[in-house]
Amino acid sequence: MLQADEISVHFPARRGFLYLSRLNASAIGTEAGLNVDELEDLRLAVNEMVNWLLQDAEGDGTVTITFASTDSGIEIDGLRTADAELPERQIDDLANAVLGATVDDHRVRNEPAGRRLEMRKSPER
């Protein structure tokens, strides 16, 4: 069950739906008090997130992204599931650098349920 301040987006694992994630990130980021530069960073981070989640067997399975507006900012949890078992993937150095520069912290996990990337960003003021 979603919390009152959470929005979850569930879409087929295809890049064509990336814009859904960006628009939701902007909307919830605004709710969380991010300024427009921080929103731009967040959109970049969401791009990297979805690109990582979609590696391997694009079109197979689904992506679920949950956005939560918290007292300290925004938390985003992205999960990719697929019918076939997804190979373990680490995030590449450059994507890691982009995420490191655009969000406060991020964590990738290869789980039995699928591939997961969590990240968090707080407004500066």
Added chain:
Amino acid sequence: MSDEFSEEERARLLDEFASTRSEAARDAVTAAFLPLADYFARRYSNRSVELDDLQQVARLGLVKSIDRYDPTVGVRFSTFAGRTIDGELKRWFRDKSWAMRVPRSIKENVREVTLSQQKLEQRLNAVPTALEIAADTKLDLALVIEALDARSSYQPARLDVPTSESGSQTLGEVLLSEDASVDRSDVTMMVSQLLTTVSDRDREIIEMRYFEELSQQQIADRIGLSQMQVSRILRKALGELQAAMRDPSS
């Protein structure tokens, strides 16, 4: 890369700039990596634009990447700079075509949002939030967010698929028509979704043809097929898209 600079020399110049951040050091790094910028400019020079213009854009990307590069992260500078320069060139192409590709109502909102942001930054001495811009412009918050996204992200309008079975007008014509009665942003979104129904290779070819505006021969050269094969693939893929448009349940 320039023969004038060895790998060691370029690494030393990067280290020097990282520690001093001086203009002289930045100029030296720029000179050392100019061939990288020019290489990326040449990659796009088969289009109807001057190579000089592309080199300027690529070199601006190079300077940005020098300023943003953090050697402690562990990514090679040439990798980081290459992606930045490539992004700068793509953004330049996007901005050139943006005026034609984005519906007029969104363009007006982008202009209003940008002016408001500049005004608020001065007044607040801080970067404003979308809520503050919405309050200042009296625009709905959703329209402000849409404008921010349109300004920063790449949303190509892609196709010349007929909009009806009679096929008298293409989507491209509808999208570009100033007096179109349809909501063009919705059409663009629908086309983006339809593109997800074709194979990866077909989508790549369609995007090269209708977004990057490469000729069939240029596409053929890039992906190693004959021009006739590219022509057949485009015809088949557009046919599938037309079928999908006529039958939304498929």
